[in-house]
Amino acid sequence: xxxxxxKSEPAEVSIDDLAARGTVPWFGVxxxxxxxxxxxxxxxxxxxxxxxxxxxxxxxxxxxxxxxPAHADATQFDPASPYFDPKATPDKPRWLCVDVSFxxxxxxxxxxxxxxxxxxxxxxxLQRGNRLSITPVTAAEWNFISERLL
DNA sequence: GCCAACGTTGGC
DNA sequence: GCCAACGTTGGC
Numbered sequence: 001x002x003x004x005x006x007k008s009e010p011a012e013v014s015i016d017d018l019a020a021r022g023t024v025p026w027f028g029v030x031x032x033x034x035x036x037x038x039x040x041x042x043x044x045x046x047x048x049x050x051x052x053x054x055x056x057x058x059x060x061x062x063x064x065x066x067x068x069p070a071h072a073d074a075t076q077f078d079p080a081s082p083y084f085d086p087k088a089t090p091d092k093p094r095w096l097c098v099d100v101s102f103x104x105x106x107x108x109x110x111x112x113x114x115x116x117x118x119x120x121x122x123x124x125x126l127q128r129g130n131r132l133s134i135t136p137v138t139a140a141e142w143n144f145i146s147e148r149l150l
Numbered sequence: 151g152c153c154a155a156c157g158t159t160g161g162c
Numbered sequence: 163g164c165c166a167a168c169g170t171t172g173g174c
Binding site: 031032033128129130131 | 166
């Protein structure tokens with residue numbers, strides 16, 4: 001089992017939205033590296049930190065679990081969607097998403113607190129200029145953070 | 151295949 | 163709203 005950190009803008013899908021819906025497709029990823037993580041590396045049962053980005057209080061807000069393998073992201077075919085991709089067709093989808101299910105909401109663990117721990121210094125999300133919305137988390141990082149979410 | 155211009159991300 | 167960083171695009 002692998003661990004991940006997945007960024008979501010809470011104005012679009014927050015941890016409370018996930019709690020209310022139970023399961024959501026992780027739509028809207030338009031970066032090949034993040035897509036490939038979903039396509040090639042994620043497995044059902046993998047756990048992820050649900051991270052709130054581009055908001056007043058960026059940080060880890062909860063836990064979720066991968067519950068369906070990568071499939072075509074429906075928003076790429078929808079001309080009304082901001083995620084529409086005119087070069088994608090149902091025959092040749094360009095963008096994929098996994099489904100994630102709610103595990104639990106945690107306290108908000110702010111980005112600044114993550115930064116304060118030398119044990120977490122290697123996390124991609126803490127690197128200067130990082131923009132990747134899905135990144136792997138090591139077992140050591142997962143356990144270290146989990147202990148601080150209780 | 152290079153690379154400059156442009157767009158996006160995302161914290162502050 | 164600013165701006166650093168970085169991915170993508172498209173002309174050549």
